[in-house]
Amino acid sequence: MAKKLMVLLAILLVCAAPGLAADPVLKLGWSGSGVGADLLKLAARSNVWRKHGLEVQPVYLSSGNLMAQTLSSGEIGLTGFDVTAMLALGVSGARDLRVISVLINRLEPFFVVQKSIATPADLKGKRVTISRFGSGSDIITRVALRYWKLDPDKDMAFLQSGNTPTRIAALVAGHVDAALVSSTQVQKVVETGCCRVLADLSELPIDYANYGVVVSGQLLKTQRENVKRFLQALTETIYIFKSKPDAAMAVLRESNSDPQVVRPLYDRLAKAMAEYPLPEPKGIQTALDFLPNPKARGIRAEEFMDTSLMEEIKKSGFIERLYGRK
Numbered sequence: 001m002a003k004k005l006m007v008l009l010a011i012l013l014v015c016a017a018p019g020l021a022a023d024p025v026l027k028l029g030w031s032g033s034g035v036g037a038d039l040l041k042l043a044a045r046s047n048v049w050r051k052h053g054l055e056v057q058p059v060y061l062s063s064g065n066l067m068a069q070t071l072s073s074g075e076i077g078l079t080g081f082d083v084t085a086m087l088a089l090g091v092s093g094a095r096d097l098r099v100i101s102v103l104i105n106r107l108e109p110f111f112v113v114q115k116s117i118a119t120p121a122d123l124k125g126k127r128v129t130i131s132r133f134g135s136g137s138d139i140i141t142r143v144a145l146r147y148w149k150l151d152p153d154k155d156m157a158f159l160q161s162g163n164t165p166t167r168i169a170a171l172v173a174g175h176v177d178a179a180l181v182s183s184t185q186v187q188k189v190v191e192t193g194c195c196r197v198l199a200d201l202s203e204l205p206i207d208y209a210n211y212g213v214v215v216s217g218q219l220l221k222t223q224r225e226n227v228k229r230f231l232q233a234l235t236e237t238i239y240i241f242k243s244k245p246d247a248a249m250a251v252l253r254e255s256n257s258d259p260q261v262v263r264p265l266y267d268r269l270a271k272a273m274a275e276y277p278l279p280e281p282k283g284i285q286t287a288l289d290f291l292p293n294p295k296a297r298g299i300r301a302e303e304f305m306d307t308s309l310m311e312e313i314k315k316s317g318f319i320e321r322l323y324g325r326k
Helices: 002-016 035-046 064-073 083-092 136-147 164-172 186-191 217-222 224-243 245-252 259-272 281-289 308-315 318-322
Strands: 025-031 055-061 078-082 098-106 110-114 127-130 157-160 178-181 195-200 207-215
Touching: 025 035, 025 064, 025 224, 035 078, 035 098, 035 224, 035 245, 055 064, 064 078, 064 083, 078 083, 083 098, 083 136, 083 207, 083 281, 098 217, 098 224, 098 281, 098 308, 110 186, 127 136, 127 164, 136 178, 136 207, 164 178, 164 186, 186 195, 207 217, 207 224, 207 281, 217 224, 224 245, 224 259, 224 308, 224 318, 245 259, 308 318
Parallel strands: 025 055, 025 078, 127 157, 127 178
Antiparallel strands: 078 207, 098 207, 110 178, 110 195
């Protein structure tokens, strides 16, 4: 009997030993291709999740709207990186969602059109493809069109085609006249000879919460420390992207084989990514103001923001230590 108790005690001690317990699991929904997909690859290859004591399970979903539905059902607790689709979900009723990080606070895609279109005014009467109504691609398209003094609801027809690869296929096949294309994919489209870049939307003077992380209120309450560790790991991944170009460009080359494209693309993204990816009210407000849901009118960005975790991370000196300033 004493021997059995000793064996049982030994087993319990081993299971309780530091470092042997399983890392907490966070399910991260994501959609599309481009910056978000590349960051997830870089994070996995750099082992940052495990370094920060987490197991992150990326769950691919075919659209921002589906990602929003999956978050609402509780099947995932975090989403990256379509902030707009999550805000649309929040306005529709899931008011406990919070934007906890914004990596790129500006418009990032290219507006690509058929070669016959020379100016924004030529878009009148044309077909513009988006993912889904209320999605990030929908809202960003509307923001750009409004900037060009066009009325998205009257001047052109919107077609729902699906995520980035599907929109690109529709554009290349000539089924549509215009579409947003991510910076990581635009060269491929132009090389087909079908189309031209009408505008680099990053050059427009508009704050916009483009790529970020949204968390359910329930997960934020029950696993606040794990969510904070997730943000630390994400912030470190941004650091790796910015400070280790060879590692970052190795990921970018997988979707852009032309070496003449990869370096300018890397420089563009490294410049756009914030060292301190704090949600900014102005960028979130732009997204809210362009949501088609009438319930979005009058809602302030602060209602869907939680900056406390990123502020704690900054206050701890974590970011300064990463960049060797402390």
